[in-house]
Amino acid sequence: MRTTFKVFLSLVVLSFVMxxxxxxxxxxxxxxxxxxxxxxxxxxxxxxxxxxxxxYLKENGDFINSAYCPAMIGAKEVHENLKNPDFLIIxxxxxxxxxxxxxxxxxxxxxxxxxxxxxxxxxxxxxxSIVLVCYSGQSASYLTSxxxxxxxxxxxxxxxxxxxxxxxxxxxxxxxNISDKYVDKLEKKENPKNAPGPYPVLYTGETTPEKILxxxxxxxxxxxxxxxxxxxxxxxxNPEKYYVINxxxxxxxxxxxxxxxxxxxxKKDISLDTYLNTLPVDKPIVIYCYTGQHxxxxxxxxxxxxxxxxxxxxxANSFMxxxxxxxxxxxxxxxxxxxxxxxxxxxxx
Numbered sequence: 001m002r003t004t005f006k007v008f009l010s011l012v013v014l015s016f017v018m019x020x021x022x023x024x025x026x027x028x029x030x031x032x033x034x035x036x037x038x039x040x041x042x043x044x045x046x047x048x049x050x051x052x053x054x055x056y057l058k059e060n061g062d063f064i065n066s067a068y069c070p071a072m073i074g075a076k077e078v079h080e081n082l083k084n085p086d087f088l089i090i091x092x093x094x095x096x097x098x099x100x101x102x103x104x105x106x107x108x109x110x111x112x113x114x115x116x117x118x119x120x121x122x123x124x125x126x127x128x129s130i131v132l133v134c135y136s137g138q139s140a141s142y143l144t145s146x147x148x149x150x151x152x153x154x155x156x157x158x159x160x161x162x163x164x165x166x167x168x169x170x171x172x173x174x175x176x177n178i179s180d181k182y183v184d185k186l187e188k189k190e191n192p193k194n195a196p197g198p199y200p201v202l203y204t205g206e207t208t209p210e211k212i213l214x215x216x217x218x219x220x221x222x223x224x225x226x227x228x229x230x231x232x233x234x235x236x237x238n239p240e241k242y243y244v245i246n247x248x249x250x251x252x253x254x255x256x257x258x259x260x261x262x263x264x265x266x267k268k269d270i271s272l273d274t275y276l277n278t279l280p281v282d283k284p285i286v287i288y289c290y291t292g293q294h295x296x297x298x299x300x301x302x303x304x305x306x307x308x309x310x311x312x313x314x315x316a317n318s319f320m321x322x323x324x325x326x327x328x329x330x331x332x333x334x335x336x337x338x339x340x341x342x343x344x345x346x347x348x349x
């Protein structure tokens with residue numbers, strides 16, 4: 001009887017020990033998992049994606065503030081290099097517009113597919129120059145800036161787009177959009193910049209600047225370029241909705257600008273070392289220059305960093321054209337149109 005009791009007692013003790021061991025193992029595993037989650041959260045908090053990306057762009061050419069910005073090339077130079085194998089011309093317009101007439105030898109790569117084309121279809125380093133061509137020069141400029149920031153320093157936008165190549169294209173785009181509609185509403189007083197404030201908060205889930213940059217480019221190019229275009233009518237009629245940036249020298253700004261617009265000197269005032277932190281993170285920013293092309297390159301940079309940057313369609317040419325023309329401030333005129341030949345049959349890629 002005593003032997004049976006001892007055996008029973010031993011089994012009870014053994015069961016208790018095994019149960020305790022299992023609980024201890026579970027608790028240890030749970031603690032390890034919790035520690036890993038806590039450590040992951042700490043790591044995530046330590047990664048300031050904005051700072052990583054902004055610093056990386058600054059230290060790797062600082063394109064937007066460099067002598068190479070805006071990266072543009074004229075239609076005449078493109079025409080002179082039509083037979084140059086080191087020149088690649090990429091037409092980023094809609095395929096149907098490409099089919100109606102394009103630069104001889106140009107490849108059709110619609111806007112949304114351009115970055116993938118660079119990454120997977122060609123070796124960009126094989127070319128001396130890669131020229132992006134659109135309707136007005138604005139969407140090509142935007143893409144050019146994104147690609148320049150990705151390290152493709154041989155990429156350029158063709159100035160004024162197809163409007164400078166052929167008169168039919170100019171008639172439907174640039175010539176149709178120049179205007180003096182708001183000349184009598186211009187302001188000449190100086191408006192102060194915002195006080196320094198917070199930078200945008202980025203979250204791509206990546207932890208290296210290169211991967212953050214690639215992710216931001218991927219995110220940005222999912223939306224059509226027209227989604228960031230704003231008309232002069234919209235800005236003049238709803239000035240309170242936007243933080244308007246006049247992106248040209250101060251002396252020209254004081255000669256007349258959009259009411260409420262704040263002047264930022266190109267290649268100087270929008271950087272980590274100057275006034276980048278005066279841009280709002282809670283309000284759309286509309287940038288305008290003379291033609292909208294330099295502004296488009298700046299907008300790409302700001303959108304990469306997480307700002308809500310928009311571009312004024314056709315720049316100041318859309319509301320004060322005669323003043324630009326009078327002062328020779330990059331006004332679009334028929335003299336800008338070369339009326340070069342067009343190719344209308346499809347070109348194999």
